[in-house]
Amino acid sequence: MASIEALAGTLRKLAVSGMKPKDLLAAVRQQHPEATKKEVVRAAFYALIESHGTSPEETQSLHSFAIGERAVDEEQDVRPAKLRGKKGKRAPEGGSAAH
Numbered sequence: 001m002a003s004i005e006a007l008a009g010t011l012r013k014l015a016v017s018g019m020k021p022k023d024l025l026a027a028v029r030q031q032h033p034e035a036t037k038k039e040v041v042r043a044a045f046y047a048l049i050e051s052h053g054t055s056p057e058e059t060q061s062l063h064s065f066a067i068g069e070r071a072v073d074e075e076q077d078v079r080p081a082k083l084r085g086k087k088g089k090r091a092p093e094g095g096s097a098a099h
C-alpha cells in the first residue's frame with residue numbers, strides 16, 4: 001500500500017488543467033497499482049491541504065478531481081433509511097419510550 005504522501009506527490013506531478021478524473025486515476029494507478037480509488041481521493045485532498053505555493057491550475061485540477069470523485073462514492077453508498085417502529089404510536093413527551 002502506498003502512503004498518502006507518495007500518492008499526493010504523484011497526483012501533484014500528474015494533475016494538469018482539463019484532465020479528466022478517470023484519466024488522472026488511471027495515471028496514478030499506473031505508478032501505484034495497489035492504490036484504491038478511495039486512497040487516491042484522500043491523497044488528492046491531502047495534496048490540496050499541503051499545496052503551499054503550487055500553481056492555481058494544479059490546485060484547481062486536484063480540487064475538481066477530489067470533489068468529483070468523492071461525490072460519486074458518497075452517492076453510491078447513501079441509501080434512505082426506513083423508520084422503524086409501530087405506526088401511529090408516538091413516544092411520550094419528556095421521557096423515554098421504554099416503560
